[in-house]
Amino acid sequence: MKISMINYKLLWALLFILASWITFTVFQNSTKIWSALNLSISVYHSNNSIKSLFLKAPLIPLKPLTETELRIKEIIEKLDQQIPPRPFTHMNTTTSATHSTATILNPRDTYCRGDQLDILLEMRDHLGHRKQYGGDFLRARMSSPALMAGASGKVTDFNNGTYLVSFTLFWEGQVSLSLLLIHPSEGVSALWRARNQGYDRVIFIGQFVNGTSQVHSECGLILNTNAELCQYLDNRDQEAFYCVRPQHMPCAALTHMHSENKKVSYLSKQEKSLFERSNVGVEIMEKFNTISVSKCNKETVAKKEKCKVGMTSTIPSGHVWRNTWNPVSCSLATVKMKECLRGKLIYLMGDSTIRQWMEYFKASINTLKSVDLHESGILQHQLAVDLDRNINIQWQKHCYPLVASMTYSVKEMEYLTRAIDRTGGEKNTVIVISLGQHFRPFPIDVFIRRALNVHKAIKRLLLRSPDTMVIIKTENIREMYNDAERFSDFHGYIQCLIIKDIFQDLSVSIIDAWDITIAYGTNDVHPPQHVVGNQINILLNYIC
Numbered sequence: 058m059k060i061s062m063i064n065y066k067l068l069w070a071l072l073f074i075l076a077s078w079i080t081f082t083v084f085q086n087s088t089k090i091w092s093a094l095n096l097s098i099s100v101y102h103s104n105n106s107i108k109s110l111f112l113k114a115p116l117i118p119l120k121p122l123t124e125t126e127l128r129i130k131e132i133i134e135k136l137d138q139q140i141p142p143r144p145f146t147h148m149n150t151t152t153s154a155t156h157s158t159a160t161i162l163n164p165r166d167t168y169c170r171g172d173q174l175d176i177l178l179e180m181r182d183h184l185g186h187r188k189q190y191g192g193d194f195l196r197a198r199m200s201s202p203a204l205m206a207g208a209s210g211k212v213t214d215f216n217n218g219t220y221l222v223s224f225t226l227f228w229e230g231q232v233s234l235s236l237l238l239i240h241p242s243e244g245v246s247a248l249w250r251a252r253n254q255g256y257d258r259v260i261f262i263g264q265f266v267n268g269t270s271q272v273h274s275e276c277g278l279i280l281n282t283n284a285e286l287c288q289y290l291d292n293r294d295q296e297a298f299y300c301v302r303p304q305h306m307p308c309a310a311l312t313h314m315h316s317e318n319k320k321v322s323y324l325s326k327q328e329k330s331l332f333e334r335s336n337v338g339v340e341i342m343e344k345f346n347t348i349s350v351s352k353c354n355k356e357t358v359a360k361k362e363k364c365k366v367g368m369t370s371t372i373p374s375g376h377v378w379r380n381t382w383n384p385v386s387c388s389l390a391t392v393k394m395k396e397c398l399r400g401k402l403i404y405l406m407g408d409s410t411i412r413q414w415m416e417y418f419k420a421s422i423n424t425l426k427s428v429d430l431h432e433s434g435i436l437q438h439q440l441a442v443d444l445d446r447n448i449n450i451q452w453q454k455h456c457y458p459l460v461a462s463m464t465y466s467v468k469e470m471e472y473l474t475r476a477i478d479r480t481g482g483e484k485n486t487v488i489v490i491s492l493g494q495h496f497r498p499f500p501i502d503v504f505i506r507r508a509l510n511v512h513k514a515i516k517r518l519l520l521r522s523p524d525t526m527v528i529i530k531t532e533n534i535r536e537m538y539n540d541a542e543r544f545s546d547f548h549g550y551i552q553c554l555i556i557k558d559i560f561q562d563l564s565v566s567i568i569d570a571w572d573i574t575i576a577y578g579t580n581d582v583h584p585p586q587h588v589v590g591n592q593i594n595i596l597l598n599y600i601c
Contacts, residue, residue, distance in 0.1 A: 125295070129505045132555060136249075136501070143192065143246035148330055149183040152193050152241030154339035156181040159222070159236060169353035170229050178220040178236065178341070188218030192242035194547050196338075197222045198235045198575055204228065208376035209575040210236075227376040227383075231347040237338045239537070240547055244331035248547055251323035253500045257281070258321050258543050259460055263300045263467075264313040276300035276314065278458060278503060287311065289457075291472055294510040298457040315464045324542055332541040361388040364598045366526060366566040374572045382573060382591040389598050395422055397601035398448045400485050405452040406473050407491035410533055410570070410583065414489070415439050415452040417589050425450065436465040458503070460495045474514040482522030487600060488515075491570075493532035493556075494582060497548040504552055508559050515563055527565040528596060531556055533574045535582035568595050 122130065145151055162175040178195075180188040197210025206228050213221040222236060240248065261276040280286060280299045287308030290297045302308060322329070330336070364387035375384040382389065403418075405411045419425050419441050425448065428440040436459070440451040456472040459465065473490065480486065490511060496504040515527050532549040541547075553571050560567065570592055574581075577588050 123295070125506065125509050128509055129502050132505050132558070133501060136551065140192065140246060140249045142250065143190070143243045145243045145327075148327070150186075151182060151243040151331065152180050152188055152238060153183040154238040154341045156183060156185050157238070157341055159342050159345070166349070167353075168226050168348060168350045170226055170350055172226045172350075174224045174226060174234075174348065176222040176224075176234075176236070176342075178222055180218045180220070188242075190218060190242060191216040191220065192245055193220075193238060194240040194242075194245050194550070195220065195222075195341075196235075196237045196239055196575065197224070198237075198578060199224050199226075199232050200235070200578060201228065201230050201232055204230055204378065205380040206230075206376065206378045207576045207578055209373040209572050210234075211372045225373065225376075225385075226348070226350045228378055229350050229352050232350055233347050234342055234345055236341040238341055239338050240541070240545065241331060244328070244336075244541075245547055247324055247328040247331065248541065248545055249551075251328075251542055252498075252548060253502075254323040255321065256499055257319055258323075259316050259458070259498045260319045261300075261314055261316050261457075263311050264464070265300075265303050265306045265310040266312045267306050267310045270306070272303040272306055274301045274303045278499060291475075294472065294474055294506075296456075296472060296506060296510065312466065312468055313464050314459070314467050315462060316458075316460045317462070318540075318543070322542060332545075334538045337541065338537045361386070363387060364389055364595065366528075366599050367564060368566070370567060370569055372572070373576070374569045375576065377576045377591075380587055380591075382576070382594070384595075389594055392594065392597040392601050394418075394597060395424065395443070395446060395448075397597050398422070398443075398450075399446045401448060401600065402486045403448075403450040404476070404480065404486070404488045405450070405491075406476060406488065407455050407530075408494050409436075410494065411489060411491035411530060412439070412452050412454075413583055413589050414593055415441070415450065417586065417593055418450050420586075421590075422448070432466060432469065434465050435463065436461065438469060455492060455495070455507075458495050458499055460498065472510070474510045477511070477514040477518055480518060480525075482518050482525035484524035484526075486522070487526045487528070487596070488518075489528045489530060489568075489596065491530040491532075493549055493552045494535070494544075496552065497545070498543040501551065501555075505555060505559075508555060512559050512563065515560075515565060519564060523564075526599065527563070528568055528599065529556060529560055529565055530568045530592065531571045533570050533582055533584055534580060537580050566599060568592055 157178065157180045160177045162177055168174060180193060182188060191214040195212050197212050198207060199210060200207040208225065208227055211223045224234065226232065256277060256279040263274050263276040265272045265274060277299060280301065282301060285302045287300045287302045288297055289299070300311060364384060368386055371385045373385065375382055405415055419427065422443065424443045424445065425441040426443070428442060430438050430440055432438055436454050438451070438453045442449050453476060454470070456470050477488065480488065492507060492511070496507070518525055519527070531553045534546050534549070535544065537546070557567060573592060574584055574588065577584065579585065579588055
């Protein structure tokens with residue numbers, strides 16, 4: 058029986074479709090390496106042509122991960138191992154500060170200055186049962202309020218429900234010990250899971266202006282919508298921000314922004330109970346008496362070398378005495394600020410905690426004159442100069458995400474990597490960077506990508522200008538009872554670990570504001586002026 062030419066062609070077409078379907082099914086079910094089947098089918102209705110009946114493009118595999126994406130994946134996997142899931146069925150099975158026990162090892166009536174005091178901590182749940190795993194978020198601090206003295210303690214987690222808390226007794230006098238259960242391990246696990254589930258706990262409202270027309274539109278790092286979007290992409294660093302495109306407005310018409318907290322939570326009702334005020338920052342050592350510390354006729358402590366860039370940090374990194382910060386590994390001198398900064402170009406880049414430094418400089422150097430850059434709002438770019446001493450100090454905010462209820466201009470906003478790339482750099486140039494607080498409400502990959510991109514920009518800078526001084530200021534601890542899901546210090550602690558890990562291979566110094574603000578016991582995202590001044594004194598000692 059003869060097969061007509063049309064039927065013959067149709068048979069081949071059906072066989073080709075079947076082969077394609079089998080191929081797709083095999084790959085989809087076995088390796089799952091294909092991102093999608095990109096079908097571009099154009100059916101010709103002519104009887105004498107079927108050339109364009111099938112795929113115009115072959116199956117396209119996923120692009121290989123970039124170096125940055127691989128590093129992000131590696132860091133997140135490492136963190137996932139450190140913060141495993143800790144589901145719980147009832148509040149009673151979570152860690153209880155009241156039922157946990159703290160025991161001083163080798164107790165004495167009197168201790169000597171410089172001694173180490175160790176405490177064994179055994180965690181129990183609300184039913185009094187021993188915990189079998191670690192992961193509780195603890196904060197250890199020693200203090201003598203009358204002496205305006207304080208220091209953090211070192212916490213070692215044995216991952217079995219027990220911890221070793223070590224205090225170095227830096228000063229003489231009556232010393233109070235504090236050990237706070239900020240969050241139980243179950244709360245830590247819930248915060249970590251919730252953080253990485255969504256981008257919409259904080260939303261951004263963009264203002265678009267075109268002539269006399271003004272329109273507001275929702276913006277964000279990720280937008281779950283089918284509407285047409287404006288994409289603001291840094292193609293090199295692969296950092297993007299989006300806005301729903303307003304009708305009859307070009308994307309370039311975006312001029313201002315503010316943020317709003319959205320009534321979104323990724324915590325269950327049971328998990329939320331862990332973050333009620335009465336369950337956050339609960340004292341474990343409430344019944345402990347003060348410790349008496351004496352000089353004990355010990356020899357005078359050996360003189361330490363002056364603090365300089367590149368010195369290794371310790372835990373704790375120092376202590377406060379008479380409201381003055383004293384590092385463990387080096388000594389700080391009192392520096393005359395005007396003379397130290399003579400001929401210096403200081404770039405302060407980042408959030409409002411580094412803008413505090415700018416305000417401190419302006420308040421402390423009466424010859425600094427602010428330059429009007431014709432911007433508006435508290436987040437405007439700031440510049441102050443002393444022409445006689447050739448001092449130039451400037452602050453600029455980092456780019457999205459920038460969480461602020463007040464409206465700020467985005468016309469001059471740029472990613473810090475671009476600002477660093479524009480910096481020539483030389484021995485009289487100092488760059489101080491602070492990132493973190495505004496990233497806490499968003500999945501951790503956003504912060505890691507930003508930190509890696511800044512790392513690469515600093516690496517480029519130090520390659521062309523190795524004499525440039527670069528300082529990273531870590532986050533301050535902040536208010537303890539302020540919206541844990543978005544802003545808990547647990548998020549900041551994880552980001553501090555990431556910063557120290559990422560920048561350890563560069564010739565930069567880290568000012569450990571995290572440890573400093575614990576020592577001062579500030580619990581304020583914007584600590585008092587005397588704390589800011591002590592942070593800045595570290596910088597001045599590095600410079601001069």
